[in-house]
Amino acid sequence: MPGPSGNASNHWKIRMALQIGNFTIGEGRAFIIAEIGNNHNGSYDLAIELIDQAIQAGADCVKFQMRHLAQVYRERSLNKAGEDLGSEYIVDLLQRFELSKEEHRKLKVYCDSKDILYLCTPWDSDSLAILEDMQVEAYKVASADLTNVPLLEELAKTGKPLILSTGMSKTEEVEHTVAFLNERKTAFALLHCNSTYPAPFHDINLRWMDGLRKIHPVIGYSGHERGIAVSIGAATLGAAIIERHFTADREMEGPDHAASLEMPEFKQMVDGIRQVEEALGTGAERTLSQGEMINRENLAKSLVAAYPIKKGIEITAEHIKVRSPGQGLAPHFYDELIGKTAKRDMEFEDFFYPADLSENALEPRDYDFERPWGVPVRYHDYASFAERISPDFYEFHLSYSDMDLKLEDYLQGQYDCDFVVHAPELFAESRLMDLATPDENERQKSIFETQRVIDITRTLKAYFPKTKRPMIVANIGGFTMDAPLPDDEISGYYERFAKSLNELDRKGVELIPQTMAPFPWHFGGQRYQNLFVKIEEILHYCKLLDLRMCFDISHSALTCNHLGLDFYDFAEKIAPISAHLHLGDAEGLNGEGLQIEDGNLDFARLGKILNKGCPNAPFIPEIWQGHKGRGEGFWIALERLEGKL
Structure with missing residues (x-):
């Protein structure tokens, strides 16, 4: 022994x-x-x-x-x-x-x-x-x-x-x-x-x-x-x-x-x-979650122009100051930025971006796709994008404050392209759009705000006459704070959403719900999403309510990762009812909106599915912070997607 x-x-x-x-x-x-x-x-x-x-x-x-x-x-x-x-x-x-x-x-x-x-x-x-x-x-x-x-x-x-x-x-x-x-x-x-x-x-x-x-x-x-x-x-x-x-x-x-x-x-x-x-977790090197990135953008600091800067000027310490929000170049690049040559004209308090540190900033070009392609914009940056690219359409992402702006301050005349609108999910007084909530007071507020989005969309048609029936992408609600909904309560939420649809005047527009991830980020914190997540529910209620979908590839990939489903099977099922596409890569449960080829998705395989199931559906690259550096993230995505769609 x-x-x-x-x-x-x-x-x-x-x-x-x-x-x-x-x-x-x-x-x-x-x-x-x-x-x-x-x-x-x-x-x-x-x-x-x-x-x-x-x-x-x-x-x-x-x-x-x-x-x-x-x-x-x-x-x-x-x-x-x-x-x-x-x-x-x-x-x-x-x-x-x-x-x-x-x-x-x-x-x-x-x-x-x-x-x-x-x-x-x-x-x-x-x-x-x-x-x-x-x-x-x-x-x-x-x-x-x-x-x-x-x-x-x-x-x-x-x-x-x-x-x-x-x-x-x-x-x-x-x-x-x-x-x-x-x-x-x-x-x-x-x-x-x-x-x-x-x-x-x-x-x-x-x-x-x-x-x-x-x-x-x-x-x-x-x-x-x-x-x-x-x-x-x-x-x-x-x-x-x-x-x-x-x-x-x-x-x-x-x-x-x-x-x-x-x-x-x-x-x-x-x-x-x-x-x-x-x-x-796994003990792997720390990475930022989507919620942290949102909070970093809202709360952190950036390097910004202390006063207007002309292209070609050598940047000195006097040109730079540090201010929130954290949407631009992080302050620890301060010394590296000094001595660089300004590659563009900058207004007072414009953000510096990582592209300002490189010798050659990536610029857009004419892209070749078999389907309509576009880029997401805000009213504020529409003109700067329109000077540099000619997409088939623009997708206007509205914030609740954008809904109070005068369109004529940002748009003039008529434009020879189409447009899509992305409705806000956050409204004033920290209210989230929720057309399915059992709280009748909140449901009515969401209906009111959604009707405003529809009315704004109708007004935009005057600037983009090519678009006969503009699409409105919406996150329609159905979220919970601390736990997913029990299965026996899901149908009641869809019924309230159907009731909300009937109470909206949707003449001349098409409201398309967006496929959702199971763990969305609201106010920089995680919630639970319960509607338009699972493929069988999506198919059932789209048929019942006569709806088409915005297929958000990144959201649905996270759903499949969470539920242990085959994403490409999901894609084959939803493609025939997909009116519009948001394309971004994904990884794990929270890796949302990653740059194309930076996650786990096979876009060549996905492209074949989409080309067969929804060959005419337009798309935008939906890349987290893709607009930074004058849209550099979008140009990278479009180059990597070329030949696949």
């Missing part, structure tokens, strides 16, 4: 992860065990109820205990012949609260039917034999048996993975068992544990998980404390397994109930652990 040094691990490669059923334990997602143990108090019906509650709470596994008391306790203990009071109390409970072996078999079958893993702690050889016959996937070893070498030998011979609690054990005892199991090439995990019920916080010493990890790589936490904070903390510290006792009522008779969690609290723990896991 190997000694406590653990040298037996040299004979084979210690496994860094356990495979138990469909779960790979030790690769970033905590395996959460609802330890029912004997908290059923001998009632099979209560055991079934606890399984159902554990599923509802989000547990990966329910665990029970099985004993043949004659193999676990001395005869005098079972006969209550002068045993210590503590042992007498425990034996009395076990004799009353054990389930039969046949009931355990039925519980295993029930768990299989409910797709939750059944595990059990065998306290003796006969129990192990029964569980082996039941084809249990793995075994839990109680702290009391961590040094029970004969039982460990039998467990190792099964070839099944083991999960061992280390409560009540000294470090040298843990090391001895680790060496013993390594010698037998057993796959196992160790759980840090304090075996008091409930355990005082000052005794838990959660940081010992780091020491335990030096003894064996796969470690977890079996908690008996009050509340859920420590267990969530254990997950944060890298626990691959979290085990907590689970009960229907903490006031029931029995030693484990007081240290157990009831269903609502257990669910809060599971949700907290999953949130922590998501927040921990």
Whole structure:
């Protein structure tokens, strides 16, 4: 038998992860065990109820205990012949609260039917034999048996993975068992544990998980404390397994109930652990989220022109000042900007851009596409774009303040191209457009503002007479603050949107909802989007409401990433009802509006789908901050898309 040094691990490669059923334990997602143990108090019906509650709470596994008391306790203990009071109390409970072996078999079958893993702690050889016959996937070893070498030998011979609690054990005892199991090439995990019920916080010493990890790589936490904070903390510290006792009522008779969690609290723990896991990320180099980029633009500082600058002038410190918002060149480029030659005329407080640091700024040219193409503009920059390019159309992106501007201050005469309007999603007084909200007052306000957008669009037709029925791209609402809508509430939101459509005067325009990502950014913070996200809903309600869509490629790619769907299948389904296209790359769940070819999308493949499904749909490059540097982001996107659409 190997000694406590653990040298037996040299004979084979210690496994860094356990495979138990469909779960790979030790690769970033905590395996959460609802330890029912004997908290059923001998009632099979209560055991079934606890399984159902554990599923509802989000547990990966329910665990029970099985004993043949004659193999676990001395005869005098079972006969209550002068045993210590503590042992007498425990034996009395076990004799009353054990389930039969046949009931355990039925519980295993029930768990299989409910797709939750059944595990059990065998306290003796006969129990192990029964569980082996039941084809249990793995075994839990109680702290009391961590040094029970004969039982460990039998467990190792099964070839099944083991999960061992280390409560009540000294470090040298843990090391001895680790060496013993390594010698037998057993796959196992160790759980840090304090075996008091409930355990005082000052005794838990959660940081010992780091020491335990030096003894064996796969470690977890079996908690008996009050509340859920420590267990969530254990997950944060890298626990691959979290085990907590689970009960229907903490006031029931029995030693484990007081240290157990009831269903609502257990669910809060599971949700907290999953949130922590998501927040921990991969440890990759820090990148800005879309929400941070929005806030950076609104709150950060930029280098701007201190007074008007003529093209060709050498830029000095006197030409530069630092001001918000952060839409231009960041202040840490201050020294690099000094000495550069101005490549353009600049007005007072115009932003400097990264292009001002380069020798040759990218300029637009004539682009060749098989379908109409355009660029997004604001009223303020329309003239500067129109001097340099001749697209098939412009897409006017309106802010709520733009809706109060006089068009004649920015547009003169008639233009020989088409136009599209993108409605604001944010209005005055921090109100979001929501034509589907159950708040009737807010719905009416959204209808009022949307009607204003429609009226403005009709006015724009006088400047762009080629466009007979202009499209209005809109994010129509249906968002929630803290969680997605339940499935049974979705239809009510679509019904209110349909009601709003009927209350709008849409004569001469076409309102086209935009496909949405599941996690939109509003005011620099994340919300949950519930409408026009899932493809089957989009197809159903477009047919029902006689609508066409603006297919936002980046939004829908993020949706498919979140839902685990094939984006190109999504594209094939939505293309025939796509009236308009927003093209940007995407990555992960929040990588929205990336430059073409900077994300994960295959635009050559996508182009073939779009050319077949919606060959005439116009498009714009929808690139985050593409307008900066006099539209440099748009020109890069158009060059990369050329030949694909």
